[in-house]
Amino acid sequence: MGLRGSTAIIGIAETAVGKVPDRSATALCVDAALAAIRDAGLKLSDVDGLVTCNSMAQPYMYHAEAVAEYLGMRPRYCATAAAGGGATFTVLYQAALAIDAGICDTVVISMADSLRTGLSREQAMIMQSSSGHAQYETPYGATVPGYYALIAQAYLHAYGASPEHFAAVAVSGRKHACLNPTAEMRKPITIEDVLASRLIADPLRLLDCSLVSDGGAAVVLTRADRASHAPHAPVYLLGAGEGRGHEHISQAASLIHSSARQSGERAFLMAGVKPADVDFAQIYDCFTPVVLIEMEDLGLCGQGEAGDFFLRGDGAPGGRLPINTHGGLLSHCHPGNPGSMFALTESVRQIRRGAGERQVRDAEIGLVHAQGGILSSHCTVVLGSERTV
């Protein structure tokens, strides 16, 4: 397939995460972009494409254009990602298409927000829950955890699963975070800790829910023939695929299956790999049950079996298939729309073999999956080392 191996990520960067009150959301986005360009061994003038996502704390009507202006950049290709977590990889896919089509050569994708210090708790809550349908959902007062709890409850019912299965996802992610000096939450937790944390929206408890953070991250994507000059080993885009079902959860055809099934199949087909070929995976973990459903839909686990996968420790450091090796949205950080950028920078770091204590042995092929909305818009990406191209 045309796109396989035609582009590579040559630069990555992350800002400080957690509480970063001394940088505006725009400054975080710019910081990440410039640092990723430096990591790629390039100057800003070498970059002719810019992709960002809008910020909730400091929104612009046309965000990427505003950031281009801030940078003094006049990109040939400029786009703002607009559909939540899954859009992070959708815009990576689209940037690869733009490069492959000759529209531009080198794109910096930078995303940042200040959900923690740039908004009050109530502002952040209302802003995020506006993902509900204004006429048919919002009047009922659900929160974002509430929308996902509808999925969680259906999963428990369909498979006879237990809250321990959800808790195991949080415990596994925390084990990875404990090995990551940049993660926000680095104190080990047990299943009992998760089950003892307070209920937010039954059956989801506080430790089933991802963090609310400031922070940003960026990558530089370029045409494969330009990638070999970079200071770090290029990490190639082998496959990408998207899938969409509903936008609003009350319109979902299924509460226990998602369009991750289609996005995964499409990405694996383009990459020419199977789920069993993947050395690690970063699976969007805004809430613990989402990881179980996505793992199953992507073919990384059998139906209803992902909970036991985590209870056995198969996704933990040194496990059969390490999942969310940076700690994920649950334990590393979650600045909202930019959240899955950190899964991308982490995957590049793993394939570069630069992940320190949490390095996955012989990491050659990584899968990253994200979704936006309420289990709505999915994008799966397969990345690989030079050897896999």
Added chain:
Amino acid sequence: MTQNKPLPPVDAQSRAYWAACDAGQLLVQRCEACSHVQHYHRVLCTHCGHDKLTDVPASGTGTIRSFTVIRRAVSAAFEADVPYVVALIELQEGPTLMSNVINTPLELIAIGKPVELTFERRSESIAIPQFQIVETSR
């Protein structure tokens, strides 16, 4: 009447739906070509694409497809209601809609339980569909 809770922003295509709610009736749309029944009101059938749709009153009975108990309110307007139930209700006619389950002890709420329609008045012109557990042996 409840103050400050969100009101649906009614539009030209949903006016009939909300007017019916105001009069105590829940409407669904039935496709004249394929008989598919859908919620919410649209200008086409999501099954076959046909553009002739008829408003049909729903029976008002259904079952709980999933639910949650909200322990932390979305905004100050809902704080007095905590803990409150948000559910997906599968109507007898087929479509699913979001609702609260009201007037029901939490321990009676479970997936698959039958529910019946009621309405909650939110303003002079807006009443929103709500559901409650069907009383059986009590």
